[in-house]
Amino acid sequence: METLEETELCFPQLTNTSCRKIQRSHFAAIPIYIILSSISLLTATLNLLVIISISHFRQLHTPTNLLLLSLAVSDFLVGLLMFFQIMLIDGCWFFGDLMCILYNVVDYIITSASVGNMVLISVDRYLAICEPLHYSTKVTEKKVKVCVCLCWICSVLYNSLTLKDNLKHPGRYNSCIGECVVVIDYAAGIADLFFTFLGPVTVIIVLYMRVFVVAVSQARAMRSHVVTVTVQRSVKVTAQTSELKAARTLGVVIVVFLICVCPYFCVALTGQDTMLNASSAAFVICLFYFNSCLNPLIYALFYPWFRKSIKLIVTLKFLQADSCEANIL
DSSP states (O other), X not given: XXXXXXXXXXXXXXXXXXXXXXXXXXXXXXXXXXXXXXXXHHHHHHHHXXXXXXXXXXXXXXXXXXXXXXXXXXXXXXXXHHHHHHHGGGXXXXXXXXXXXXXXXXXXXXXXXXXXXXHHHHHHHHHHHHSHHHHHHHOOHHHHHHHHHHHHHHHHHHHHHHTHHHHHSTTTTOSSBXXXXXXXXXXXXXXXXXXXXXXXXXXXXXXXXXXXXXXXXHHHHHHHOEEEOTTSOEEEOOOXXXXXXXXXXXXXXXXXXHHHHHHHHHHHXXXXXXXXXXXXXXXXXXXXHHHHHHHHHHHTTTSHHHHHHHHHHHTTGGGSTTGGGOXXX
């Protein structure tokens, strides 16, 4: 562990009220900045590719892809907000109390929307695999758009209420100038733990376990099942590897999500104050944000249409006339 020395002030002209910078060794600070900058840039770039792909190409305008689009938007914004997190490495906030609370409110809204999108995606996959005959009637583009809008609206209203005291009096919990602190009382913290973590994670685990069991059982049944065709001869149906692949991908999704999210909420439970500039929580916060970088890789990179769309976007062919009608699937 490197030695931390608090020697420099965030605002040298305010000797008595300014916060002190956290000075790290030269060899420790540079890698941290490089890693966080690379993650934020990669997060924003990958999710921007997903946004352009699904928005531009008409073949990709499906209910499931609309959910992926909403998730990509929230994760793209997370990538942009990570630049503010990079600035907080030295323990100083230079944008004022109002911008501090607005940054935190937006951060909370985007994070909640991202979790909500994952819940919607799990419901979509559950209906697609467990109730395939009714999927087309239960899940339509119009219904998905309504659900996505409600997800974002509820996220805005919920987090605005959770942080209402901080919004009314920006900076009231700061101990010095240059600090960015958000305080959530105990009751609000318990509610936030349930609505943002325990509830969504429980739903996702239950639905994904059900999807996994059904997908595996269907694949096994198709391996051994013999279908008698009309000409009175039997043929052995080969297993659809896509179902097993989908089951494995869902397993990866839930494991990665829990690995990235659980440490953040465990640290958040250690106290009533949620302080984004706490050095003890820096790693888990970055891990929490890193999930937004992994989402496009898990949900989109494994799809062939994503690779095709990337090629068209990188070569700027998507700017040509009628490119939105290109055959992507």
